[in-house]
Amino acid sequence: MAWQPERGPLQELVGYLRDALSGHDQNAQRYATMMLGQAKSSPATANYLAYILSNGQLHQDLGLNSSDSILVRSSAAINLKNIIKGFSKAYPGLDLDYVRSLALSALKDSTSQIRSFAGSVISEIVQKGGILGWPDLLPELIALAGNDAGNVSIETQEGAMSAMAKICEDNKESLDKDYQGQRPLSVIIPRLLDITSSPNPKVRAFALASINTFIPRTSPSVLASLDDIMARLFHLANDPSDSVRRNVCRSFTQLVDVRPDKIQPHMGGLVDYFVLQQRNTDDPDLALDAAEFWLCVGENRRLCPSLRPFLGQIIPVLLENMVYDEEDILRLEGDADDADQEDRQEDLKPQFATMKTPRMATNGHVGANSEAAPKPKIHDTIAEDEPSEGEIEDSDDGNAGSLEDRWNLRKCSAAALDVLASHFHGAVFAITLPYLTENLRHQEWPNREAAVLAIGAVADGCMEAVTPHLPDLVPYLLSLLNDKEPIVRLITCWALGRYSSWASHLQDPSDRKRYFEPMMEGILNKMLDKNKRVQEAAASAFANLEEKATKSLTPYCGPIIRQFVECFGKYKDRNMFILYDCVQTLAEHVGPALAQQELIDTLMPAIIQRWSKVSDRSQEIFPLLECLSYVATALADAFAPFAVPVFARCIRIIHQSLEEYVMAMNDQALEKPSKDFLVTSLDLLSAIIQALDFRRGGELVQTSQPRFFDLLLFCMEDPSNDVRQSSYALLGDCAVNIFPQLQPFLPTLIPVLIQQLNLDNLKDQDSEQGFSVINNACWSCGEIAMNENAGIGHYVEQIYKRLLGIISNPEVPTSVNENAVIALGRLGVHCSATLAPHLGEFGKPFLQIIGPVEYTDERAHAFLGFNRTVEKNPQAMEDCLLDYFKASAAYLRPLNSGFNNPSSKDLSESFQRNIVGYQSLMPNFEPFLQQMPARDVEKLRRSFNL
Numbered sequence: 001m002a003w004q005p006e007r008g009p010l011q012e013l014v015g016y017l018r019d020a021l022s023g024h025d026q027n028a029q030r031y032a033t034m035m036l037g038q039a040k041s042s043p044a045t046a047n048y049l050a051y052i053l054s055n056g057q058l059h060q061d062l063g064l065n066s067s068d069s070i071l072v073r074s075s076a077a078i079n080l081k082n083i084i085k086g087f088s089k090a091y092p093g094l095d096l097d098y099v100r101s102l103a104l105s106a107l108k109d110s111t112s113q114i115r116s117f118a119g120s121v122i123s124e125i126v127q128k129g130g131i132l133g134w135p136d137l138l139p140e141l142i143a144l145a146g147n148d149a150g151n152v153s154i155e156t157q158e159g160a161m162s163a164m165a166k167i168c169e170d171n172k173e174s175l176d177k178d179y180q181g182q183r184p185l186s187v188i189i190p191r192l193l194d195i196t197s198s199p200n201p202k203v204r205a206f207a208l209a210s211i212n213t214f215i216p217r218t219s220p221s222v223l224a225s226l227d228d229i230m231a232r233l234f235h236l237a238n239d240p241s242d243s244v245r246r247n248v249c250r251s252f253t254q255l256v257d258v259r260p261d262k263i264q265p266h267m268g269g270l271v272d273y274f275v276l277q278q279r280n281t282d283d284p285d286l287a288l289d290a291a292e293f294w295l296c297v298g299e300n301r302r303l304c305p306s307l308r309p310f311l312g313q314i315i316p317v318l319l320e321n322m323v324y325d326e327e328d329i330l331r332l333e334g335d336a337d338d339a340d341q342e343d344r345q346e347d348l349k350p351q352f353a354t355m356k357t358p359r360m361a362t363n364g365h366v367g368a369n370s371e372a373a374p375k376p377k378i379h380d381t382i383a384e385d386e387p388s389e390g391e392i393e394d395s396d397d398g399n400a401g402s403l404e405d406r407w408n409l410r411k412c413s414a415a416a417l418d419v420l421a422s423h424f425h426g427a428v429f430a431i432t433l434p435y436l437t438e439n440l441r442h443q444e445w446p447n448r449e450a451a452v453l454a455i456g457a458v459a460d461g462c463m464e465a466v467t468p469h470l471p472d473l474v475p476y477l478l479s480l481l482n483d484k485e486p487i488v489r490l491i492t493c494w495a496l497g498r499y500s501s502w503a504s505h506l507q508d509p510s511d512r513k514r515y516f517e518p519m520m521e522g523i524l525n526k527m528l529d530k531n532k533r534v535q536e537a538a539a540s541a542f543a544n545l546e547e548k549a550t551k552s553l554t555p556y557c558g559p560i561i562r563q564f565v566e567c568f569g570k571y572k573d574r575n576m577f578i579l580y581d582c583v584q585t586l587a588e589h590v591g592p593a594l595a596q597q598e599l600i601d602t603l604m605p606a607i608i609q610r611w612s613k614v615s616d617r618s619q620e621i622f623p624l625l626e627c628l629s630y631v632a633t634a635l636a637d638a639f640a641p642f643a644v645p646v647f648a649r650c651i652r653i654i655h656q657s658l659e660e661y662v663m664a665m666n667d668q669a670l671e672k673p674s675k676d677f678l679v680t681s682l683d684l685l686s687a688i689i690q691a692l693d694f695r696r697g698g699e700l701v702q703t704s705q706p707r708f709f710d711l712l713l714f715c716m717e718d719p720s721n722d723v724r725q726s727s728y729a730l731l732g733d734c735a736v737n738i739f740p741q742l743q744p745f746l747p748t749l750i751p752v753l754i755q756q757l758n759l760d761n762l763k764d765q766d767s768e769q770g771f772s773v774i775n776n777a778c779w780s781c782g783e784i785a786m787n788e789n790a791g792i793g794h795y796v797e798q799i800y801k802r803l804l805g806i807i808s809n810p811e812v813p814t815s816v817n818e819n820a821v822i823a824l825g826r827l828g829v830h831c832s833a834t835l836a837p838h839l840g841e842f843g844k845p846f847l848q849i850i851g852p853v854e855y856t857d858e859r860a861h862a863f864l865g866f867n868r869t870v871e872k873n874p875q876a877m878e879d880c881l882l883d884y885f886k887a888s889a890a891y892l893r894p895l896n897s898g899f900n901n902p903s904s905k906d907l908s909e910s911f912q913r914n915i916v917g918y919q920s921l922m923p924n925f926e927p928f929l930q931q932m933p934a935r936d937v938e939k940l941r942r943s944f945n946l
Contacts, residue, residue, distance in 0.1 A: 003098055005051050013048050017075035018068055046083050046099055052076035054102040056109055077117030084124045107159030119163030123170045131174050142191045154200055161206040168210040176219045185221035196232050201241035208247040215254040242283040249289035256296045260303045271310040275317050284409050291412040298419035315431040321413040323450040332487050337530035343572045414457045421461025429462040445485040456495030474515050478522045486531040493526050497541030504549035524563045532575055539578040546585040554593040561603045568606040580623040584630035594634040616653050625680035629687035636691050643688050647700045650681040654711050675720040682726035686733045698738045709745040716752050721769040725776050732780030739787050750795050753777055757802035775816045782823035788830050796827055796834040807845045821849045825862025832868035839869055839876035847883045860907050867910035882931055889936035892943050915944050
């Protein structure tokens with residue numbers, strides 16, 4: 001007999017499902033959520049949830065109104081999907097066949113929301129059990145969606161095709177996998193193409209969206225059907241359904257990257273089509289999908305040149321779409337002066353530590369990445385049913401973002417204009433100029449704002465063409481900083497930031513006074529605008545100006561710092577984050593110029609005051625610690641008065657984070673702390689240790705509680721790559737700056753360091769970040785090796801094996817190889833006798849890898865260690881002796897030109913001993929030399945008296 005629910009538990013579960021999604025009673029909501037969590041431990045719960053999801057008569061059976069019925073059934077689907085997601089084969093009592101049958105029956109429901117949720121449940125079952133775990137499913141869905149029987153209802157066709165689209169999206173790899181010589185996709189693609197002929201527009205849209213899922217994967221099954229796909233796209237291009245045409249646009253856009261050769265012959269017709277679709281004012285989503293075509297083609301080097309004849313059609317439609325639409329204008333017009341209002345909690349964006357570049361022995365320092373925010377990727381999500389009134393959406397993201405954060409037609413059009421300007425330069429500006437002339441001084445603010453957006457968008461690509469106009473344009477833009485509409489002031493700040501490179505590189509003092517100084521002053525003043533969004537835009541623009549002007553800002557540090565201090569006093573929490581960026585960017589670029597006592601006395605009290613207000617567990621601590629890292633580096637020893645409390649707080653944050661992590665690992669109910677607490681604290685400790693003299697830095701480490709190196713050891717073994725990357729950077733900085741304090745802990749730290757050098761520990765999914773950790777580990781290893789008293793001799797054999805494994809692996813990035821050979825060479829400075837027996841193994845790769853590395857102290861140390869190793873085993877160089885002589889000749893140039901490093905004399909003498917030594921060992925020395933370029937031979941003869 002089929003399973004049947006008991007009425008009592010059914011009513012109880014329905015009540016919990018209703019309350020869990022109801023916002024009217026938070027206490028009831030919390031209790032319902034807790035009870036649902038407990039119910040998941042019972043296998044029968046899945047049956048109850050499947051029954052509720054599929055029961056269209058639920059409102060009649062249990063006395064629910066129609067709206068509550070949809071809510072409860074949707075909640076059942078969400079909970080059922082989560083149970084299946086956590087399902088394992090060992091889970092006893094789950095009647096999967098029952099759940100499958102009811103989920104399939106729910107695809108026939110009259111409510112589109114329920115059909116959509118049922119599709120999500122079915123897709124989750126496939127993800128969990130695999131394609132072969134439900135072999136009849138795909139043929140059944142395709143038969144239903146294609147109405148093979150001829151009597152399938154419209155609702156069922158839609159439900160089946162919606163489920164199929166979800167399965168395609170969630171199971172791309174498994175559908176394209178070879179199963180005993182057959183790929184499911186080879187059968188699915190032709191059937192989907194057939195279904196795009198359905199009389200139902202939603203079915204057509206879902207079918208095409210499913211095909212779009214596989215186009216970017218360049219699947220053999222898709223490529224085999226590409227001509228048929230192109231034919232269907234041209235047939236569907238004028239479909240009456242906006243949703244179908246949206247997917248047509250997405251298909252062509254994806255094909256730009258996959259098969260540009262298929263797009264190029266049709267470019268003229270496609271330009272006409274996409275211009276027409278982008279001008280569709282009834283469906284902004286369709287217009288956005290059309291606009292993304294220009295962005296994608298503009299970034300494709302092969303296809304972009306083919307747009308040149310059509311720029312006169314494309315640029316005007318981009319400019320049209322850069323004006324705010326009527327709905328947005330109503331939301332933005334007369335934006336309030338809100339600088340004195342506290343931020344709402346939802347206005348505060350999550351903060352993360354900045355991704356860092358790894359330590360490089362090839363340049364001796366590390367900096368923070370300053371990459372621009374990436375452009376949102378082209379939409380590759382499947383088409384979704386529009387929820388009816390009263391329905392809820394099956395989405396993991398309940399917040400689509402605010403107007404200024406949302407990727408939309410206006411932003412996409414501006415981004416496309418930027419890309420096309422970067423390729424076609426003056427041709428784009430020539431078409432844009434009449435629009436600018438007409439709209440920059442327009443009486444309506446949306447037109448003025450769009451014109452400023454356009455002039456900013458073409459800045460990078462059209463600078464040469466725009467430059468003659470800038471003497472008139474910049475003063476006008478500066479006047480717009482006082483526009484009555486905050487949104488105009490905002491975009492003007494951004495545009496001025498885009499032209500700050502031009503202004504900051506003016507050479508004539510009178511030009512700088514006329515343009516650069518007013519630009520700098522204007523943006524600085526807007527950092528204290530009465531509108532918070534304008535403040536944010538101005539601060540971002542000023543950080544951009546700092547990046548472009550670099551050290552030329554040094555004479556202006558006084559007024560800049562004073563304005564920053566004013567901002568510290570007036571900014572609310574959200575804008576404080578960009579203010580930190582302004583301070584750290586200034587510190588990064590003017591460096592020691594910031595260490596004047598007057599500037600320190602002005603800036604540091606404001607930072608420390610804010611520092612005292614921010615709690616250890618606030619996300620604001622991340623950008624604050626990063627900011628202080630740059631400030632400490634710039635101030636150097638002048639940071640000493642602030643170092644003790646800052647250092648102690650970093651130690652406290654690290655200790656607290658490690659304790660919380662251990663507790664969370666032992667108690668699943670506890671939330672794991674963000675690793676950014678560790679990363680930013682470790683980075684600031686590194687900056688302080690580098691900034692202070694060795695005595696002060698050593699005292700801070702010596703007196704820290706808990707013990708500094710005990711905490712560092714835990715961080716070196718942390719599962720997070722980011723934490724370990726920062727940990728090994730700190731280890732290397734300690735070796736350079738406070739070695740006496742580090743030395744007693746090396747017997748504990750070095751085995752962990754050696755283990756980090758093991759490539760077998762790298763995981764494929766995070767290999768890029770993992771290599772950055774190894775990079776820093778190699779660098780720190782080299783720094784430790786340079787200290788004669790390191791006692792590292794006991795570990796040389798183990799370190800050597802790890803470093804050899806790195807430089808012998810062709811998949812290791814160049815930068816990691818360079819750091820590895822430099823570490824290997826530096827090991828030879830004091831441990832050459834141990835390395836000498838292995839010289840035949842590593843001599844050739846050492847010379848090949850180190851050859852292109854720039855001349856630095858670290859490279860000199862590495863060659864000194866290598867030379868000492870060669871001196872102890874000269875016969876081992878037989879296979880690469882000519883390479884060694886060439887490297888010796890190449891090194892003579894920096895040595896003879898006065899290259900300044902602490903080992904230059906030792907290095908020169910070591911080259912001489914080895915070259916002269918080989919002369920005495922080799923009976924055919926002269927013929928051997930003649931294999932080298934004559935210029936190199938002459939260098940060797942002259943330098944070493946050969």
